[in-house]
Amino acid sequence: MKGPARASSRPRVFYGWWIVAACAGIMSYGGGTFFYGFSAFFPPITQEFGWSRAVTSVGFSLQRLEGGIAGVIMGFAFDKIGPRRMVLAGMLVAGGGFIFLSRIENLWSFYLGFLIISLGFSAGFGSMLMATVANWFIRKRARAMGVLMASTGVTAGLYFPLLVWLISAFGWRPAMLLVGVGIWVVCLPMALALRHRPEQYGLLPDGDSPDKPATDSLRQEVRRRTHALSQEAGAAPEVNLTAREALRTPAFWLLSLATALSGMTIAAVMLHIYPFMLDLGIPKGLAAAVIPAMTFISAGARLILGWLGDFYDKRKIIALTWVLQAVGLVILAYAVNGWWLIPWLATYSIGYGGAIPLRPALQADFFGRRAFASIQGLMGVSGVGLGVAAPVLAGWVHDVTGTYYLAFLGLAAATLAAIPIILLAQPPRQPVTRGQAAAPP
DSSP states (O other): OOOSOOGGGOOSSOHHHHHHHHHHHHHHHHIIIIITTHHHHHHHHHHHHOOOHHHHHHHHHHHHHHHHHHHHHHHHHHHHHOHHHHHHHHHHHHHHHHHHHTTOOSHHHHHHHHHHHHHHHHHHSTHHHHHHHHHTOSTTHHHHHHHHHHHHHHHHTTHHHHHHHHHHHHOHHHHHHHHHHHIIIIIHHHHTTOOSOGGGGTOOGGGOOOSSOOSHHHHHHHHHHHHHHTTGGGOOOOOOOOHHHHHTSHHHHHHHHHHHHHHHHHHHHHHHHHHHHHHTTOOHHHHHHHHHHHHHHHHHHHHHHHHHTTTSOHHHHHHHHHHHHHHHHHHHHHOOSGGGHHHHHHHHHHHHHHHHHHHHHHHHHHHOSTTHHHHHHHHHHHTHHHHHHHHHHHHHHHHHHSSSHHHHHHHHHHHHHHHHHHHHOOOOOOOOOTTOOOOOO
């Protein structure tokens, strides 16, 4: 495929939705095999090597550390060269990292494998894909993010029971090898569909295509139309800050801190939830089914709350989702058997899923599309310390006390602390230089 249809051909389906579909497929595989899936590898690796949960959790935390640092570099690179080359390179590295991890024999090679995978994921998954989608939508941005995250949520969790079965049938090393090869086979073709910005193809965000040939003058008209679209129905002009300008706003630091506090909870829960369920005496097969149940419930929340985010204050909706996450964590803290997972699924899954599309959509509303990936990378760095510490501390608490009780209560408190912070964040204004009006990108 040479690229999306030009504006003059008036495609039936806006190419931005094909971007969403490709990104959803890639994120589903990456999230299902690594973000959710690594919890399935946690018990057999600790059993084979005799490592404590805290020591093993360091590997996952190193991924957060390296990802936070590399995310800044990748974000600036994305804004310069676009997503396709970034994602293709990231997938090659991530696949190689999984293959390397399948061959480890000591703790240091385990940590090194995680760093390799993290480098690949920083370039090829997650933030880069969300930035790609954000570039193709303005008015429908939260809905597009909701579709992206809901599609990912429905399918990503299905990889978890498959991984549990593969590990049980063949061992964790062959399963890890298959995951790495699968990245190359499944994800690389989808990455070829990615494109940077609609304006480069004579299109407007959200599919509002002008009926003129795709010329240089049209591209200028596209930019003017993009700017005008953001003012429809009394809306304010689209803000488009550079990364340097964003760093000077209180909104950047408030969003970064709030995201860091909520993100540390997600990092710890996703790593330790499967071992926690096994600690409760839940059979492996049933425990494996809980993960896709969680992602399936979260998918509905992503879609519905993502749609609502285009009409209501995203900050208030996010605050509500964090309340639900905190309630779910308190339920986990007091859980004594598998029945407690039912109210946990009903609260945490909705809260966790609902916040996923709204956070990047809120960032784009506040700072615009011009430097979305760069700003997102900088926001990741600001919270990397908490993201690194949370999984390790949760594992250490279990090693010392024999339960996750104090860890889950502490994570619930951190999530609640994020709520007033995000509600304080106010949209920054577009800087105006030397009397000139702010212009679209």
